Amino acid sequence: MEQPKIHPYIPILIGVISVSLSAIFVKLANADSGVIAFYRMLFSVIIMSPVFFWKYTSELKKLTSRDWIFSSIAGVFLAFHFILWFESLNYTSVASSTVLVTLQPLFAFVGTYFFFREKITNKTILAGAIAIAGSVLISWGDFQLSGSAFYGDMLALIACALITAYLLFGxxxxxxxxxxxxxxxxxxxxxxxxxxxxxxxxxxxxxxxTIDWIWFILLAIIPNLLGHTLFNWSIKYVSTNVVSIAILLEPIGAAVLAIFIFKEYLVATQIIGGLVVILGIVLFAVDEKKFFKFFSKKA
Known part of the structure; x- marks a missing residue:
């Protein structure tokens, strides 16, 4: 395999920091959730357009009517994912919101099980139960703090389901x-x-x-384009599982940043619940043999 000039873990780390900034930028902006989401996507499209029109327009001929329909449905789900997730940040903490959105792999499993009949294993059931227990702990703790925080948690969970639907259709x-x-x-x-x-x-x-326009543009450049581009680049050199686990660090990065920027200090239920959720998703995502084989080669 071709060796990169820099260690793949460096771009992965930058990617994690990039996506961790998403919730921070949203919370710093003063506009409504729908407006923030609109400008995030609009600036992403504007920035991508030169590359797309220069090199990729011929691929549009490959699309069937079904492809256009499914892509359009995926785009609609993505839009409402951003609306609800951004709105959740008006009610609950950055930590709770990002952890609950991280449940996406488990929502994806439910979707692939019902639509594609993918096999269910005891490990998957255990992982799902652990992650759900963690999310219940976060939501219960937030409900004790305030009803609005619990409402924000529910919006984040629905946003998580919508991003899963976006991926399934696409x-x-x-x-x-x-x-x-x-x-x-x-x-x-x-x-x-x-x-x-x-x-x-x-x-x-x-x-x-002017500061709000800066947040809109940064949302497009850093989490949307830079973060996910670096993850996609890294997959060429490392296991997909490594990238998947790295993405789970997003809630931790976002929570740490929120402490310094918004003084959002974590309570016990958020810390314990968040760690339990991440543990469940790690158990779900990792093929233990391949994971440990990968790291033994790198050692």
């Missing part, structure tokens, strides 16, 4: 298209959906202070 189309083309289609549909949502709700597209 996985078949993704097999026939490059990452750039597929992402461009879905992000464009998502942008249009968010534009209509903001218009119907009567929210304001502007004007906003």
């Amino acid at each position: 996985q078949d189309v993704r097999k026939r298209l490059s990452l750039v083309t597929y992402t461009m289609i879905v992000y464009t549909v998502s942008t249009i959906t968010l534009f209509l949502y903001v218009l119907i709700k009567g929210e304001s597209f502007g004007p906003y202070p």
Whole structure:
């Protein structure tokens, strides 16, 4: 295998920090959730457009009517994922929201089990039970703090389900298209959906202070484009499981940043519940033999 000029763990670490900043930027912005989501996707599309039109437009000929329908549905689900997740940050803490959104692999398993009849194992059942117990602990602790925090937790969970639906609808189309083309289609549909949502709700597209425009642009550049691009680059050199586990560090990074920026200090139920959720998802995601074989080679 071709060896990279830099160790893959460095881009992975930068990627984790990049996606961890997503919730921070959202919370710093003063606009409504739908508006923040709209500008995040709009600027992502604008930034991607030169590369897409220069190299990838010919791939659009490969798409069938079914591909267009599924890609469009995926884009709509992605739009509402962002709306609900961003809205959850108005009610609950960065730590609780990001941990609950991290439950996505388990939602994905439920979807693939019912739609694709993927096999269920005892390990999967155990992992799911552990992660669910952790999420219940977080939600129970937040409910003790305030009803609004619990409401925010529920929004984050629904947002997690929506991002799973987005992935399920897109996985078949993704097999026939490059990452750039597929992402461009879905992000464009998502942008249009968010534009209509903001218009119907009567929210304001502007004007906003200069600092808010900076947050909108940074949301597009850092979590959307930089973070996920680095993860996709790293998969060429390391196990997908390693990247999957690294992404689970996002709630930890976001929680640490929230302590310093928003003074959101964690309570015991958030710490314990968050660790339990991450433990469950690690157990679900990792193929133990391949994981330990990978690290033994690197040692």
